[in-house]
Amino acid sequence: MAARWTMLAGLLLLLPLLQSASSSSMVFKLDGNVYPAGHFYVTMNIADPSKPYFLSVDTGSDLTWLECAASNGACERCNKVPHPHYRPGPPSYKVVPCTDPLCDTLHQDLGTTKHCTEPFQCDYTLTYADGSSIGALITDKFSLPMVKPPNDHPDLAIGCGYDQGVNAGKVTTVDGILGLGPSSVSLVSQLKNHKIITKNVIGHYLSTKGGGFLFFGEESVSSSDVTWVPMAPRTPGKPYPYSPGRATLQLDTKSIGAEPMEVVFDSGSAYTYLPELVHSQLVTALKASLSKSSLKEVHDPALPLCWKGNGPFKSLDDINKEFMSPISFNFGHGVTMTIPPENYLITTEQGSACLGILGTADIDLYLIGAIAMQDQLVIYDNETRRLGWTHSLCDRMPET
Incomplete structure (x- = not known):
């Protein structure tokens, strides 16, 4: 917690439900990771x-x-x-x-x-x-x-x-x-x-340090600071309610997969999921980007694909010294969601860096899980039917 926070703010963080500046919004403290x-x-x-x-x-x-x-x-x-x-x-x-x-x-x-x-x-x-x-x-x-x-x-x-x-x-x-x-x-x-609350608007701040915040109602962030896309229509029985539409997947500037696919946001999923074939192509491209590094693949019970360097990875700061390639979802019209390495990798108890993007035969879409939404404010505006995201320090209480 930042040292400049007042003691009052520190005490407020102990409450699951935090006082909002406006009666039209509610803010909750989040735990977990x-x-x-x-x-x-x-x-x-x-x-x-x-x-x-x-x-x-x-x-x-x-x-x-x-x-x-x-x-x-x-x-x-x-x-x-x-x-x-x-x-x-x-x-x-x-x-x-x-x-x-x-x-x-x-x-x-x-x-x-x-x-x-x-x-x-x-x-x-x-x-x-x-x-x-x-x-x-x-x-x-x-x-x-x-x-x-x-x-x-x-x-x-x-x-x-x-x-x-x-x-x-x-x-x-x-x-x-x-x-x-x-x-x-x-x-x-x-x-x-x-x-x-007066508006059906949801926003979450998920921190790479663990915890975060959740708000319902009015958001105070300036719309000009947020990347907005329309919500794709939901069909009856569709399992995932929030989709920003179709996007192409890229590692650095290299396209992965042949065609754009539907993207969904799912904060209840810890990891990000891709169809098996696309996942295999991403892993191949990622390994190629690391071929000249000192990283070695290792077995770790946490996830299927893990690496170690000359020493154990103790934090996400260590990851950024070895992994340089961002992953991005390109929605067209100049709209891109960029996922830096610290938002697609985890550091494990054994000191490994493991890929938090998994392949599955159960979906034909790109499922963006909590790992990829960390250190961002993600907004689900059900009033105007749009989704938004912007970089944020998610371990600080939002000013709603």
Whole structure:
């Protein structure tokens, strides 16, 4: 933390929800990192009496949900989360019925068909690359201590995820997901509907030092400092809500891949993902750019492709002494997102520098994860349907 910060600012950083200069915006402190935590997360206080839960900041989905225990306290096929499993109960929680419009919206977002076999419950299934989560839509109270009464304890719809599928049992660093998509079921859309914020605008600052900030509502940064692109239209059932359109991928000035591909922003993914063929081409080009360096490929359990130099990499500053080639996404019309080496590499516990861009056969697009969005303010403006980014010192509280 910068030495010139006042003691008051230092104390404010201890609060999960920070006082905003304007009543039309909210600022939250973030914890976590790309490695080793694998998440940037916010602390939300939910239920009555309220209890804290860590929620991964996820612009790649709409629904906010928690791993959820049944009324008897049991949580079958759940993960080992940081806090006792969320257990909905009186007096604050209510079941969202299957006939509620929010249930229709949720299933439209997921591209699924709802089945009202239980008329008093909106069931859903979330599908991920490495598993699934089955749950039901409910409402419960959120404690927002810096919001003026009577809006400081709104009832908001969230998912009660009671079955994490065959891959359950893992130790995780978060209790659930904070879905920040544009859908009416998302938390930010609900906050606007409750008139707690005036605009459906989201921004995050993710720091390479770990932690950062998240804001909802008005942004104070000058638009002239931000690179803006229109949001691509979202089709029903499309899994990733935020896309700046199609782009070509480059390493230095060398194009990777033959054709432009759709790009999506997903802060809930720690790493950046490319289709396997494009990833293979990028790795080949990256290795060629390092052929005259002293770097050697090494095995490291953290990620598939890692290097070491004459000594261990202790920080991202060490990385910048060896890796020089930026990666960029060129959207045309003079719009480019440039990713420096410290935003596509991590330093591991074993002192390696590892590539935080992975290949997968599951996508036919470029997925920009949290690693590539570090040390930038990224803005999702759902009012004017545009996305923006600008370099920022993300370990300092934004002046919203």
